[in-house]
Amino acid sequence: MTILTLLGSARPKSNTATILGWVEDELKSQGHTVERINVTRKTIGGCIGCAKCREKAEEIGCIQNDDAIEIMEKMIAADCVLFASPVYFWGFTAQLKALIDRTYSLVVNYHTPNHASLMEGKNIALLATGGGQFENNADGMFTAFDRLSGYLLTKKAAELFVGGCSTPDALPDGTQERAIELACGLCL
Template identity: 60%
Template sequence: MQITTLLGSAKKKGNTATVLGWVEVELETLGHSVERIYLQNKTIGGCMGCAKCRQTPDAIACVQKDDAPDILERMIASDAVLYASPVYFWEFTSQIKRLIDRSYALVTNYHQPGHTSLMANKRIGLLATGGGAYENNAEGLFTAFDRIAAFLLAEKKGNLYVGGCSIPADLPETVREQAKGLARSLVA
């Protein structure tokens, strides 16, 4: 399988990147091809809500000329996509949220007959890290992700929250095993 991972952290070597690396190594060990897209280095404007993308439902027809259409094309070309984000203010980071908003260009007729998506039946998963517990912290992000999966008509294949993070060197070995489990669930 071809798997695209989306690193939505500003830190290339932080907790999210470290755990994502363990997921990616396991995926490669299982024989899959992995491409990581580090969103901090990409130019992704916010969705303008102009709905020009609706005029061409079978292609990404966003009027903005930035990195988002290329990333969305890579997601469509993949068998699976893993979103990875630290929890910032109970939600996704701005780096990954802009791309999620631009995913509007992938779907037509949401909540109507004929709802279609260029990501239909793709496998997706979520990795999130944070300093606090899941409760009163990360659950809104996971609820939002469930709705994103439904919007995209994608198949959610797994998720993992790693709480209590401080620095990558302090991540317990159990987290590496959980990361391997997330990798396996994404391709099962």
């Protein structure tokens, strides 16, 4: 399988990046092709709501010329896309959220019988980390991700939340094992 990972943490040695590294190492050890994109190092403008993308159902019709186009092309080409983000104010980091908003250009005819997506049938997964607990912290992010999966017509292959994070050297016991379980869930 070809797996694209999208890191939404601005800190290259963050909790999220550390856990994502374990996931990627496991996937590579299983023979999968893995590419990581740190979206915080890319130029991704927010969706401007112009709806020009609706004019080209068979391709990414977004009129903005930035890094989001190349990233979405890679998302379409991959077998699985893993979104990885720390929880910022009950949701994704701003950089990853901007990319998620731009996936508006991958779907046409939402809420109709002709609903179609350039990502239809692909696996997606979510890895999130946070300093607090899941409830009243990360739960909204996971609800939004479920809705994104339905919007994109994808299969949610796996998800993992690791709470109580302070620094990578103080991650909760069993975190690496949970990361490996997440990796295995991506490939089913």
